[in-house]
Amino acid sequence: xxxxxxxxxxxxxxxxxxxxxxxxxxxxxxxxxxxxxxxxxxxxxxxxxxxxxxxxxxxxxxxxxxxxxxxxxxxxxxxxxxxxxxxxxxxxxxxxxxxxxxxxxxxxxxxxxxxxxxxxxxxxxxxxxxxxxxxxxxxxxxxxxxxxxxxxxxxxxxxxxxxxxxxxxxxxxxxxxxxxxxxxxxxxxxxxxxxxxxxxxxxxxxxxxxxxxxxxxxxxxxxxxxxxxxxxxxxxxxxx
Numbered sequence: 277x278x279x280x281x282x283x284x285x286x287x288x289x290x291x292x293x294x295x296x297x298x299x300x301x302x303x304x305x306x307x308x309x310x311x312x313x314x315x316x317x318x319x320x321x322x323x324x325x326x327x328x329x330x331x332x333x334x335x336x337x338x339x340x341x342x343x344x345x346x347x348x349x350x351x352x353x354x355x356x357x358x359x360x361x362x363x364x365x366x367x368x369x370x371x372x373x374x375x376x377x378x379x380x381x382x383x384x385x386x387x388x389x390x391x392x393x394x395x396x397x398x399x400x401x402x403x404x405x406x407x408x409x410x411x412x413x414x415x416x417x418x419x420x421x422x423x424x425x426x427x428x429x430x431x432x433x434x435x436x437x438x439x440x441x442x443x444x445x446x447x448x449x450x451x452x453x454x455x456x457x458x459x460x461x462x463x464x465x466x467x468x469x470x471x472x473x474x475x476x477x478x479x480x481x482x483x484x485x486x487x488x489x490x491x492x493x494x495x496x497x498x499x500x501x502x503x504x505x506x507x508x509x510x511x512x513x514x515x516x
Contacts, residue, residue, distance in 0.1 A: 280322060280341075285454065286346070287322065287324060287346070289454050290324045290325070293430070294490065294494055295428075295508075296326075296383070298486045298489070298490025298493070298499075299486045299490065299499075300383055300484070300508060302487050302490075304326075304383070304510070305330070305333070307413045307482070307512060308379055311333040312334030314334075314335045315335070315376070315378050317338050317339075317340075317373075317377040317405055317406075318330070318338070318339035318380070319339075319380055319385055319398065320340075320342075320382050320383075320388070321347075321350065322343065323346045323349040323350045323353070324383065326381070327350075327356075328353075328359060328361070331359035332359065337359075337361045338361075338373065338375075339362070340363070340365070340367075340371050341366075342365070342366070347363045368397040368401035368402075369397055371405070376406060376407045377406055378410050379406070380406060380411075380412045380413070382414040383415045384416065384460070385398070385414070386463070386468075386511070387416055387460035387462065388460055389461065390461075392463070392470065395463060395467065395468070395471040396470075396471035396472075396474050396475060400474070400475040403513075406515065409514070409515070410514070410515070412514070413511075413512055415510060415511070416511050417461075417507065418507055418508055419463060419467075420509075421462070422505075423507075424441075427501065428501055428502060429498055430445065431443065431445065431446065432446060439462045439463060440460075441459070441460050442458075443457055443459070443460060444457045465481070476515055476516055477514060477516065478515075480513075481511060482512065483510070484506070484509070486502065486503070
């Protein structure tokens with residue numbers, strides 16, 4: 277699977293990624309609701325702008341990632357200290373914090389679990405870190421997505437053997453791009469729900485649409501294949 281410690285240009289890329297800023301991040305923030313004074317755990321945080329968006333809305337954010345390189349880069353960001361974001365190197369198996377969180381988030385992290393058992397450790401770790409009634413809001417590959425090889429202008433997904441998917445990032449003129457594809461897994465709804473159930477959580481699914489601002493900026497034609505095929509989905513898990 278992908279080693280993000282070797283992809284140091286990932287942070288600059290996602291900071292300008294239209295899919296994240298116009299579709300993925302807004303969907304999670306809408307689902308979280310009021311953030312002022314809330315404690316949020318960002319799982320697989322990497323070196324992305326997402327914790328900054330949460331902190332700017334008044335949340336106290338802790339982010340962890342297995343990559344020391346990505347965490348070092350995240351800590352070096354000039355806004356990290358002023359926003360009070362805490363970063364730590366950890367995995368679902370090793371993350372530990374005596375504080376409980378109101379909600380947890382992850383952006384395209386669950387598809388990097390190597391198998392269903394490892395997927396379950398994400399839910400188990402998160403559930404142990406949440407207050408009663410807290411929820412885990414995650415973006416993942418849509419288990420029902422079938423339109424591989426569709427041109428998403430800045431993305432191309434190819435189905436490989438088993439549940440493996442190759443994600444290619446198409447560079448547009450004048451914009452940062454990733455040279456190497458990323459490899460992730462397309463788990464089924466049943467596999468996600470099984471992994472969550474073992475951790476004592478239930479799962480709900482929601483489709484996503486780009487914000488009106490993103491549609492105005494990029495145009496209807498840019499977003500139409502995303503809205504029609506729904507390559508990503510919003511997964512909401514809560515304790516039973």
